[in-house]
Amino acid sequence: MLEASHYKEDDVSRFNYYVAPRYLAQQRDEHISKQRFSIGARADIAPHVDDRSKTYRLSAQALHEEYQSESNTKTQQAITSARDTEISTTLAQAQLDLPELLLSDKHLHLIQVGGQVQQDKLSQTKNQVSELISDDVSRDVGELYLQDDWLIGDNWEVLSGIRYQNDEDFGGHTAPKVSLKYNHLDASGRDHVFRSSIGGGYRVPNLKERYYVFDHSNLGYKVMGNPDLQPETSTSYQIGYQGQLSDTMNLTVNGFYNEIDDLIQTDEDNASFEAISPFINI
Template identity: 30%
Template sequence: MQAISRCMKMGRVILALSLILTAMPLLAAEKYDPMSDLSLGELLNLEKFMVTATKHLMPARKAPAIAAVITADEIRNMGAKDINDILRNIPGIGISRPGTLPFDARLEVRGIKTPFSEKVLFLVDGHRTNNAYTGSWLYPLGNLMVENIKRVEIIRGPGSALYGANAFIAVVNVITKSAEDIDGQQVSVGISSFNTQHYTALFSHTSDDFQMSGHLDYFDTDGAASLIEEDALTGKFGSLAPSNTLEFVEKLDFGFKVKYQNFSFNGRGIINEYGPYIGTGRALNDETVLKFNQWLANLSYAKNLTNKLDIKVNFYTDLYDQDTYIEIFPEGFTGKNDKGLIGNPILKNRTLGSEVTTNYVLGNHLLTTGIGYEEVKEYDIGGVNNLANPFAEPTPMTEKFVKAVTRKVGALYLQDMWTITQNDSLTLGIRHDDYGDFGGTTNPRIGYVHEFKNNSTLKFLYGSAFRAPTFNELYIRNNPVVVGNAALKPEKINTYEASLEYPFLRHYTLRLSYFHNDIEDIIRVGTKPAIDKPAPWINVDGKTQVDGAEAELLFKFS
């Protein structure tokens, strides 16, 4: 019955595009080939390529996914200052800012938005960056250096069949520049108002089989210090309003890439320190300091064993370090001689992992297999607070606010890219992830792509994905508002998509897509069992359905 239901839903997707498809003969009858008078070089410059959809470099319009690619030239021309400026230009993606913390952005993808954007998988050169504590990547990756970006690849839709957890409603992959993309050394210096200074540097070196490149980005500002007339405590004791926000930011982003013959290494460090802007309690304060650091490293070996078989072995590590000293309310907020309300959660997440991938050409099939294992450890949990008694100075926490745990994950996946004809391709994939704390989950995908003679493409897609419960949702404790639930199940989604891309009159491209989502086991905060008891995280019973359409008209000036 489940298979019949899925077929019926795919039928609805096909029906939704039936009116568009009936117009295809008329469109094709124009007799005008938009690429007919272009040279091969011009065609290559117009074509955008991506690896995220299949882990193989291919034209984005032929990829089995609703995909978009933003190039370095486009990033520069749009004046983007961070990754959120780039993503807001993608149809189906919105950016909102709650306004309580600096750089606190929330991604809305196809109508779905959560506080930590944990349903979006964020990759840097294919390296997972979502932390295990909240599932988020926004701190500190939202402030990533843009001058070192070669392109950003975005998939709207599920990606768990290749990438596992968090690839729920979208996958964002930031591809950074290598030695061949950097012309020697590049340095820039910027100084502006609010004591702002910004220094960037890119360098590269190439000789024989050796390539090396690197980047450095340092940014420091006092911020605009905007005047706030009223805050959450206005008219009450302890209010600092009217006063100015604290918007200071200090960021250091540095890293390097090295490639020698079949070996390559990619390392990066991002260090951020922010002011509170207004603050988590929507009350102005003068003591909050937010520190978020992340360190990424990959060591890979890739070799062609035969002309039809290649192998890649990858070892990686990730360290996420959070130290947030938060003054929720300032001194005197009770109207008496209190010390303010202070919370200072400190923790670290460390990931160690490895993955082996093979690619084998068998006739018209490109078979990709992968096996991986990783261990995620949450440790060094501590900090100070006075949440129980705001009249006392903050003291070290006597009990950890979240359990110190180690998560072990094994994964196995298989993908078949089948070139049926010159104009038709079928991609089949499946991945199984096994988690030591909540069990296993299996996620398949199907993607059919047809290319018409006038370079139009038609896609029919199906995929499932999951979002693993975070350590915060499973193990948080000693919190008066919410408590963890070790029995949580992963969130699940089944997505059905159809898309048509049609280039016409040389400079125009029309893109239309339809999607249907079935979501189960959504994780949210439940109901308090009693007034003095915290509410548990729960899985919501039943299904949530989302239907939507996206339309995009592109014009290329040159």
């Protein structure tokens, strides 16, 4: 499967910018373009053609995205600020579904293994001078994961997995997860499903959050990247119930609880005259 897309946008905005002792009328011309290319494939590898449960299934995808932005700010038709930005992402991923592993009549395992490699790049200049710590910044990251869907009899299911991520800036991290499901069929033939899960989360700040300048001066604010950001870590808990109470009534109840450390979000800098919001960890 091959896909390609192109997007283009041209915007003109007018605003007043305060330069003591008066406001100056300004105009910003912005030109944005985005391109996306992807290719994917899926193949069944069947050592035993007559038994589909012994089939290996391989899927793979590659993707490349590019974003370009050119923003010129003018005062009385003279360009006072020219900002150019380029962002790109290149990604390749693959997943292998193993044949069904039947240990007994009541124990069936469905196992998946996979991996992903990704490279992000960012460059941004203002008046042809880089606004970054270098002319351009990049990020390389690789991931591996393993998942086991364990079916126990007709009622129980245990889904467990583990994901390892290695980032060139933040090193390695392992995040496990496990969930449990129980299906109950009551005497009236109505289904009742009980679920619970616990899992670790991990998110590395992307290049935009670390370095990019979101300049919306025409709207009265800026959002600034922060190169000192640290990754988010979290533990998530979930419990739920879904059931048929009668022929005309169903009930679904879910509860969630998340513990998050170093959450990444923006925070307004009150010491600045201009509304500037840098990304921070909280």
